[in-house]
Amino acid sequence: MAACALLGIGAMCVNTVGNTLIPIVLFDGKGKDWFYDGGLSAMHDVTMKFAKNDGEVWASIMFDGSYLPPDVAFFLTIIEKQEMRQDVMASSEMLSALNALGKVTLYINFDTGKWNITDESLPVISEIEKLMKENASLKLSIEGHTDNVGDPKSNQKLSESRAKAVVDELVKRGVPKARLQSKGFGQSKPIEDNTTEEGRAKNRR
Structure with missing residues (x-):
């Protein structure tokens, strides 16, 4: 079994064989800030999860076992887990776009696979609500689109359900239903290439 440690912090080590969790042992090596003992043979990697009060951090270390101590080569990758951040367009910007482009x-x-609006998207809904309440004659068609991952029929139904969920949320907030309609187009109207994750993300709108 592999053993690993980092100075001064607690973590769990994910053994690359079987993905088992191994408690990290802290130590006070002179000038050392990491330790690994796993019978190194050429390239070997280990992944660790560090608990923090405000989140978690993952570290992946790849060791080159062809070197002899103290000349051990390693590559370190650190990822800090955070809540998804979403840019929010102000209602005034929405109105400008509608006046200029019609959409x-x-x-x-x-x-x-669901149509429940996530918490991070509620500020977007709030700006749409503000837009509608500040422009009493404005009517909107809420359209749902997906990427091309999955069954086309399921994507069509999903896009319809998501568009309706947005309308329902706006109605719940006091926007007259007569000023809103919902449509779903599934994967039929991509605006970017679906062969890349970035493109698929932009097509989910």
């Missing part, structure tokens, strides 16, 4: 593209997040 505005907004990204409202949902859980995978």
Whole structure:
């Protein structure tokens, strides 16, 4: 079994064989800030999860076992887990886009395969609500789109349900239903290439 440690912090070590969790042992090596003992043979990697009061950090260390101590080569990758951040377009910007283009593209997040609006998207809904209440004659068609991952029929139904969920939320906030309609187009109207994750993300709108 592999053993690993980092100076002064607590963590769990994910053994690359079987993905088992191993408690990290802290130590006070002179000038050392990491330790690994796993029978190194050429390239070997270990992944660790560090608990923090305000979140968690993952560290991946790849060791080159072809070197002899103290000349051990390693590559370190650190990822800090954070809540998803979403840019929010102000209602005034939405109105400008509608006046200039006749449409505005907004990204409202949902859980995978579901149509429940996520908490991070509620500020977007609030700006749409503000837009509608500040412009009493404005009517909107809320359209849902997906990427091309999955069954086309399921994507069509999902896009319809998500568009309706946005309308329902706005109605719940006091926007007259007569000024809103919902449509779903599934994967039929991509605005970017679906062969890349970035493109698929932009097509989910």
